[in-house]
Amino acid sequence: MAVHDNNTHLVLASGSPRRKDLLAGLKLRFKVVPSKIDESLMNGEQPVDHVRRLALEKASEVSALFPDTWTLGADTIVVIDGEILGKPADEDEARCMLSKLAGRTHEVYTGYALVHSGHPELRRIRSVVSQVYIRELSPTEIADYVKTGEPMDKAGAYAIQGIGSGIVQRIQGSYTNVVGLPLCEVAKDLQELGIYDFLQNGSKNA
Numbered sequence: 001m002a003v004h005d006n007n008t009h010l011v012l013a014s015g016s017p018r019r020k021d022l023l024a025g026l027k028l029r030f031k032v033v034p035s036k037i038d039e040s041l042m043n044g045e046q047p048v049d050h051v052r053r054l055a056l057e058k059a060s061e062v063s064a065l066f067p068d069t070w071t072l073g074a075d076t077i078v079v080i081d082g083e084i085l086g087k088p089a090d091e092d093e094a095r096c097m098l099s100k101l102a103g104r105t106h107e108v109y110t111g112y113a114l115v116h117s118g119h120p121e122l123r124r125i126r127s128v129v130s131q132v133y134i135r136e137l138s139p140t141e142i143a144d145y146v147k148t149g150e151p152m153d154k155a156g157a158y159a160i161q162g163i164g165s166g167i168v169q170r171i172q173g174s175y176t177n178v179v180g181l182p183l184c185e186v187a188k189d190l191q192e193l194g195i196y197d198f199l200q201n202g203s204k205n206a
């Protein structure tokens with residue numbers, strides 16, 4: 001069954017510069033089209049269900065615009081004591097999130113969905129979890145970090161790939177999953193779907 005042709009590319013359904021940078025690292029041919037879905041939590045929704053649902057909604061919304069094309073959507077959250085932390089609404093919330101995370105281990109979940117507009121039965125929806133330990137932080141350290149602005153568009157109010165690398169003491173699991181896209185798992189899925197080499201090399205393998 002042919003699920004690609006010479007014009008095939010991947011669409012990344014995301015406005016996250018981190019996801020774009022991560023995917024670019026795989027040297028795949030892709031274009032970026034952000035989704036506009038509502039990312040609210042549903043009552044009683046578990047972390048895994050939440051990230052998988054949002055990843056699928058993001059991918060599906062954008063996929064509808066691109067016939068016969070693969071689309072990738074993703075969603076990342078931080079979870080501590082069963083509480084889901086998304087992106088902080090303001091600096092107060094960012095300080096509050098960082099106080100909860102300081103001196104503790106938390107989980108980072110990223111869900112991702114790969115959907116093909118012409119072959120809905122081929123879709124893949126997965127989630128990956130990593131553990132992150134953030135060192136003890138004084139209120140002044142938290143306030144200073146929030147003032148940098150970096151926490152504001154990041155789940156859990158920190159960026160492991162940025163200034164936040166100075167407060168992450170250790171992680172267990174996938175690093176790219178924490179940044180926003182588990183590349184090893186995504187690459188494996190693209191390989192299993194038979195499009196990884198094609199997306200890297202263009203028509204060479206078509």
Ligand SMILES: Cc1cn([C@H]2C[C@H](O)[C@@H](COP(=O)(O)OP(=O)(O)OP(=O)(O)O)O2)c(=O)[nH]c1=O
Pocket residue numbers: 013014015016017018019034035039058074075076077078087108153154155156158159160161178179180
């Ligand atoms: C924990 C963590 C999250 N993040 C980012 C990744 C995501 O961009 C963001 C989580 O928000 P998301 O809602 O997953 O993504 P987004 O709104 O930025 O982009 P889109 O929905 O269009 O795909 O947090 C980091 O950059 N570094 C980190 O260490």
